[in-house]
Amino acid sequence: MKTHSEIKVTPKTWEKSIKSNLEKTWEIYYTFYDRNHPAGVKVRFKGMNRAKTLEERQEITRTMIANEIKNLERGYNPILNEYVVEDESLISDFTPFVKSCEIALKSFQGVDSTITDLLNSLKHIRKYAVMLKIDNKDLKSVTKGDIKQLLMRMSLDKHSNYRVNKTRSHLSKFFAHFTELDIFQVNFIEGISKLEHTSKKKNIIRTEDDWKRFHKIKDLNYSVYIFLNIFLYSGCRFEEMIQIKKEDVNIEKSFFWINLKKGGKHTRSMRPINMHVWQYWKRIFDIAQPHQYMFSFDQMPNDNPIKAHSLYDLSGKYLRKVGLDMTGYGLKHTFLNLVSKDFGLSKAAEIAGHTNTKTTEKYAVDWQEHQVERNKKIDISI
Structure with a gap:
């Protein structure tokens, strides 16, 4: 539906160099149409008459007309004195x-x-x-x-x-x-070029003392300790862990399914249950009822899922309690770092479900040092 007529100005000769026009009262006007006023309503406004010269008054008028057209294109209704957008989900050339x-x-x-x-x-x-x-x-x-x-x-x-x-x-x-x-x-x-940025080296578990600190969580909160071990060996994200239900776990064959949500795509992906934490998975699996989420409130099965950030915050809290200055995702970095050291970057990428090793490099933070160490041991007889 047409929303407005042609925008006009009184006097009609406003754009011409007629000095006598400066003595007249100028006005912009047009007819606006909407569903409630199909016959249209006259819209009139001024604001240019304060100008002292003809050229200034003409320039102000042109600007006012241009702004009015722009506002009308954006959905401005001068009758209601507000913007009326037919569909808030639509984006046009004129959307701010x-x-x-x-x-x-x-x-x-x-x-x-x-x-x-x-x-x-x-x-x-x-x-x-x-x-x-x-x-x-x-x-x-x-x-x-x-x-x-x-x-x-x-x-x-x-x-x-x-x-x-x-x-x-x-x-x-x-x-x-x-x-x-x-x-x-x-x-x-x-x-537009990216700025130079060197990521701060991630805090991960590297030393024997670090591992001793990690295992102290067992005495603080056994349920948290079990979950952190499961998470450490999973290679997953918290967002994926919170969605795992009992039916997604095959305890006999030692694997589980996760729902990947990346780039707007949803896919199912199989992950192994590492032998070092199989007994922890079995403990949770035996407690869980059909269709329950495996890792929910108090790190136990529940009919309702927990928020990912709750597990993230909880993990960081207990890691700090035992003197480890790292977040829960430091555990994922730790695991992939160890995998890349012993089995190479490609295997770490496979376990994490990464489509290329470039992403895995961000997690396997010592992979370059590991690569150099392996290269030192290349034995070529000459």
């Missing part, structure tokens, strides 16, 4: 930049931690977009330069290179979505 990101995020799928990470980046995007006055800029008008300036401003405010790169990565996800909607021909965020 930050609003477009908010709408896009609603359509993204992923585990809770991924969505939380995106929301965190969106806070930074919103803050610096407002600062640079591009938050309400038409999405189609946002440029590579705008985004580069946004990221540069983050750096100037002393955000770490890691945080700036993470925000860039999430902006790329948003603009990949906009590109699929044909708002952009290419995702130009990929053309």
Whole structure:
């Protein structure tokens, strides 16, 4: 349905160099139509008459007309004096930049931690977009330069290179979505260089003393100790562990199934039950009732799943209690690091379910040192 008539100005000759027009009262007007007013309602407004020169009054008028058209394209209803969007899930060329990101995020799928990470980046995007006055800029008008300036401003405010790169990565996800909607021909965020960043070496269990500290958890909370051992040898993420039900476990054949949720795709993947923790799996399995989640409240089976961050926080709490300065994911790093040392990076990638070893390198933190050690032992007779 047509929303408005042609926007006109009184006097009709406002664009011409007629000095006598400066003595007249100018007015912009058009007819607006909506479902409740199919015959239309006259809309009139001024604001240019304060100008002292003809040229200034003409320029103000042009700007006011352009802004009115832009607002109407975005869904502005001058009768209600508010924006009326027929479908909040739709993004157009004229949707404001930050609003477009908010709408896009609603359509993204992923585990809770991924969505939380995106929301965190969106806070930074919103803050610096407002600062640079591009938050309400038409999405189609946002440029590579705008985004580069946004990221540069983050750096100037002393955000770490890691945080700036993470925000860039999430902006790329948003603009990949906009590109699929044909708002952009290419995702130009990929053309913005990442900042130099060297990841801090992960704290993992390496020494005999570290292992002694880890085993002290057994005396503090046996259920937590059992779960941390199972998690250590699983190669999984907390998001995957919380979804495992009794039916996903084959205790006789020593394997279990997890639901992988990456890149918006959901797949089932088989994982081995390591022989060192088989007895712990058997203990939980025997307690669990049909269809119950294996690792829930108090690390015991339950009809309802626990939140992944609850297990993450609990793990870190007990590791710190015994003097290990590491998070629960430090256990996953520990396991994959040991696997890569004894069996190579490819085997560690296989156990973790990674499609390439590049990802595994982030977990097997000492793999380069292990590789050098193995290379020292190459025996070639000459």
